[in-house]
Amino acid sequence: VHPSAEIDTDATFETNGTIAVGPDCRIREHVVIAPSGGRITIGENSLVNVFGTLLGHGSVDIGADVLIGPHTTIVAGNHTFDDPDTPIVQQEVASVGIEVRDDVWIGANCAVLDGVTLGTGSVVAAGSVVTESVPAYTVVGGAPAEQISEREEPPSS
Numbered sequence: 001v002h003p004s005a006e007i008d009t010d011a012t013f014e015t016n017g018t019i020a021v022g023p024d025c026r027i028r029e030h031v032v033i034a035p036s037g038g039r040i041t042i043g044e045n046s047l048v049n050v051f052g053t054l055l056g057h058g059s060v061d062i063g064a065d066v067l068i069g070p071h072t073t074i075v076a077g078n079h080t081f082d083d084p085d086t087p088i089v090q091q092e093v094a095s096v097g098i099e100v101r102d103d104v105w106i107g108a109n110c111a112v113l114d115g116v117t118l119g120t121g122s123v124v125a126a127g128s129v130v131t132e133s134v135p136a137y138t139v140v141g142g143a144p145a146e147q148i149s150e151r152e153e154p155p156s157s
């Protein structure tokens with residue numbers, strides 16, 4: 001955890017994996033960050049708001065300047081359920097990983113599921129369930145999330 005990061009006292013960091021929190025990040029009250037044997041990285045100047053949950057079975061890589069709204073869950077893993085003779089809890093967890101690129105806003109009460117990449121500058125509307133990757137500068141919403149609009153890309157420097 002970078003020394004300039006603000007971590008509220010009741011945020012929970014589980015130690016069964018790797019966690020890296022960049023400079024000037026804010027991790028708010030009741031956030032749970034649990035790598036579950038994987039890796040979670042949070043880039044510079046990003047915010048995980050109250051009651052956020054990051055589960056990193058595979059990996060969760062969050063870029064810089066990312067806003068994650070309250071009560072949002074990001075889970076880099078899925079239970080398999082192929083064998084009807086074995087309880088689901090005893091079957092494997094498959095994990096591809098999640099990437100949230102720079103300058104992304106994920107609204108309140110969202111779920112971002114394994115295998116998703118949220119492109120640079122994308123926006124996820126409140127209450128959305130993201131099951132597929134989102135292109136850069138695209139606004140999505142709904143359950144499952146679908147494209148609502150596009151944002152203008154900044155001019156290249």
